[in-house]
Amino acid sequence: MKRSGQLLEDLQKRKKRQIWLAAAGIVLITAWSARETDFSVVSVVRGFGEIVRFIGQDFFPPDFSAFRSLIGPAVDTICISFVAMVVGAVLSLLLSFFAAATTCPYRWLQASVRAVCSVLRNIPALIWALLLVAAYGLGTLVGTLALILTSVGTLTRAYAEILEEIDMGQVEAVRATGASWPQVIAHAVLPQFFPGFVGWSLYKLELNMRASTLIGMVGGGGLGFSIQKGLKLFQFQEVCVAILMVIVLVLTTEFITGKLRERLI
């Protein structure tokens, strides 16, 4: 009894020491990074006034006469995001069967599909766009391709995980009726796969909408491109309208996908 009490006390002491060490470590790293990046509270405060002046005087009031000319780019942004999601979803659907342990016939194939998707996913869409601009020039095609690449990376992984979590009992039961492979997939796998499939695809549409504005800035077309152009020409009041449109687009997409998800799942 006495020995275990002693042990517990030692353990608590060690735990305390670890917490203090971790805290000290975090403080040290923060201080060092701040020094390296010239981050200081003083300069933040000094710059703050400048930001307020910049936004207040240069951006406002928004120049709504630019609205008409921005409708085209806005439609581009929507199309880029949507097409990228649909093409990405179709490609991922096919790939996911090879990326899931439950449906892939070979281990090595599963590992390589997953590796490729990991690369596609972990390189940001912005970088993909920069690389693709070199090959295809400026335009919406670049934005669409960049988003397809990241969509395939993300969705294949997500779909594969859904496939790995389905209830194999239901699959076994349909198999036991004498159903062939395509029938088992259609009747036992797809019904279980569907909600996750819809959920993830719609989420990726939202992400694409956000990313497509960023990609536009490096030459991927759409509203982002207009924003970048406006900034370079000092047409800040037009840029302001474009930014407001981005916000409205993203919020609307979020609202609509949310409603769709409720209805379908």
Add this chain to the structure above:
Amino acid sequence: MSAILEIRNLRKQYADGTLALKDVSLRVHRGEFVAVIGSSGAGKSTLLRCINRLVEPSGGSIIVNGVDAVKASGRQIRRLRREVGMIFQQFNLVERVTVLRNVLHGRLGYRNPIAGALGLFSRQEIEEAKNILRRLGLHEQMYKRADELSGGQQQRVGIARALSQKPLIILADEPIASLDPATSETIMQILSAICREDGITCLVNLHQVDVAKRYADRIIGIRQGTVVFDGPPKALDDKAVGKVYGP
């Protein structure tokens, strides 16, 4: 009486080395209602799953209505499976589709792969599925999603799915192990009544010796992958039960 199912020297060893079935031989006659008893891990489930090849046997032969299931090709296996209905402990209904559709799944083995995959069934098949549901008292639940039903109702849908196959044999793997005592009783009554009325041969894996004694024509006791008892319920006395479940 002719044997509809004949198992000879069946052996099953899993990839991890577990010897689930050592040397099982038995004959089941047309229309018999057989209960298979034994403790968990005795090999009951493996035995049933070898018959419709959900599990690959390691040796021996299983003659189902004249066809050797152990040697069967892919196409033959599917043909065999559609004549052998299966009922599961966890019901294993496809939860997100309707009750009627779950019953129609029993027809998949009879449809060509494409039409079946698209869910195209003939008017006659749909009518028959509805009749089966009516017979099991589920016609009001027909268009509900399967997961909206209670456990007992779900198991009745499981029986309906098996029946829509127009099976020669029904394999029931612990059909009442997830149900309360009253519902268990109903399910066993329905299963035995239907098998007797339609002349379907039935193999039921059971935990409960008393249930087995009340419903079965014949009881098979399995222990560590071998048959240690095979006889009518009357012959299963305390000594025989001891042999099956052991000290």
